[in-house]
Amino acid sequence: MATDLAGFDTLAVHAGQEPDPTTGAVMTPIYQVSTYAQDGVGGHKGYEYSRTDNPTRTALQACLAALEGARFGLSFSSGLAATDVILRALVKPGDLVICGDDVYGGTYRLFDKVLKPWGMNFRYADFSMADANEAIPAGTRMVWLETPTNPLLKVSDIQAVALRCKAVGALLVVDNTFATPYFQRPLALGADIVVHSTTKYINGHSDVVGGFLAVNDAALYEPLKFLQNAAGAVPGPQDVWLTLRGVKTLGVRMDRHQSNAEVVLAFLRQHPDVARVYHPFDSPVARRQMSGFGGMISFDLRGDLDRARRFVAATKLFTLAESLGGVESLIETPALMTHASIEPEKRRAAGIEDGLIRLSVGIETAADLVADLAQAFRA
Numbered sequence: 166m167a168t169d170l171a172g173f174d175t176l177a178v179h180a181g182q183e184p185d186p187t188t189g190a191v192m193t194p195i196y197q198v199s200t201y202a203q204d205g206v207g208g209h210k211g212y213e214y215s216r217t218d219n220p221t222r223t224a225l226q227a228c229l230a231a232l233e234g235a236r237f238g239l240s241f242s243s244g245l246a247a248t249d250v251i252l253r254a255l256v257k258p259g260d261l262v263i264c265g266d267d268v269y270g271g272t273y274r275l276f277d278k279v280l281k282p283w284g285m286n287f288r289y290a291d292f293s294m295a296d297a298n299e300a301i302p303a304g305t306r307m308v309w310l311e312t313p314t315n316p317l318l319k320v321s322d323i324q325a326v327a328l329r330c331k332a333v334g335a336l337l338v339v340d341n342t343f344a345t346p347y348f349q350r351p352l353a354l355g356a357d358i359v360v361h362s363t364t365k366y367i368n369g370h371s372d373v374v375g376g377f378l379a380v381n382d383a384a385l386y387e388p389l390k391f392l393q394n395a396a397g398a399v400p401g402p403q404d405v406w407l408t409l410r411g412v413k414t415l416g417v418r419m420d421r422h423q424s425n426a427e428v429v430l431a432f433l434r435q436h437p438d439v440a441r442v443y444h445p446f447d448s449p450v451a452r453r454q455m456s457g458f459g460g461m462i463s464f465d466l467r468g469d470l471d472r473a474r475r476f477v478a479a480t481k482l483f484t485l486a487e488s489l490g491g492v493e494s495l496i497e498t499p500a501l502m503t504h505a506s507i508e509p510e511k512r513r514a515a516g517i518e519d520g521l522i523r524l525s526v527g528i529e530t531a532a533d534l535v536a537d538l539a540q541a542f543r544a
């Protein structure tokens with residue numbers, strides 16, 4: 166284990182991984198296996214059945230936990246599978262959960278359409294505006310925070326929310342998918358659990374769907390680990406291996422996402438057809454709690470829904486697609502795509518206008534990205 170080495174990029178390449186003891190293979194093999202031979206009953210080498218544990222998955226869990234500065238990590242078959250396990254392991258029917266008001270649309274759907282009918286109570290709050298003390302009443306069981314948010318990139322003060330959570334005995338979960346541990350470490354700021362869609366920046370190549378959670382407290386880890394095995398939404402070894410490969414370049418990619426996004430941002434800010442640009446670093450809290458902001462930019466395009474539809478169809482380098490965080494640039498309209506599962510009134514009340522465009526700025530040549538957007542504005 167290389168976890169005693171401090172540097173982020175060193176951990177991304179080495180943590181949780183050693184040359185294979187039997188062959189010397191430098192990279193962790195894909196242990197494409199469901200079960201493990203036992204010498205006698207119970208005489209195994211730490212692995213019995215791959216739903217419970219698999220060596221490739223163990224390597225990824227240790228690597229990602231090291232990047233978040235966590236003692237424990239658990240990988241899942243999707244970000245929402247990780248979310249589902251956190252709620253079902255730690256929240257009971259009747260408990261109150263306070264959730265950010267513009268969380269990922271699929272998170273909202275899971276809370277509102279699956280877990281609420283099952284008896285959990287959800288309230289929604291704008292943690293970037295509200296005094297955390299008012300948004301989180303005594304008796305709250307869990308606070309679910311996304312910062313920066315998707316798609317409006319609003320930033321909340323993790324440390325302030327964590328203090329309030331401690332005071333009322335609530336657990337704080339931070340979805341760190343957008344920032345990644347390269348730019349933001351929620352556990353160090355007081356969060357209890359960090360959750361990721363590794364589908365996005367952590368894997369970074371738009372070829373795997375996966376999820377991850379990190380936690381320091383063994384008393385929280387135990388029920389989460391139990392449910393990972395008991396419910397079984399685990400990733401397969403091939404997906405885990407691709408993610409392990411992808412995360413090695415996380416720091417290098419995030420630096421390029423960021424420098425490209427800066428160029429695109431400067432272009433958008435001066436364009437007459439752009440009514441408003443949303444960007445995390447507009448907030449002083451972001452500059453304090455994040456060391457960078459990555460490649461996500463949203464903006465309001467002047468004109469109606471039809472103009473937005475034409476704009477996203479006209480880009481050539483920016484591919485029209487859901488998801489984000491890959492090496493390739495993507496573009497989408499949240500109102501029609503990622504956030505279409507939220508009722509229109511609720512969506513607009515949360516500030517997601519019909520003309521909102523979300524960019525995931527990739528690692529291509531920055532001038533090509535600007536040229537592509539420029540021609541789409543003329544289309």
Ligand SMILES: *Cc1c(COP(=O)(O)O)cnc(C)c1O
Nearest residue numbers: 243244245269315342362364375
């Ligand atoms: C994509 C995403 C999720 C859900 O993850 P999946 O891997 O798609 O299940 C959760 N939170 C955020 C911020 C996301 O972008």
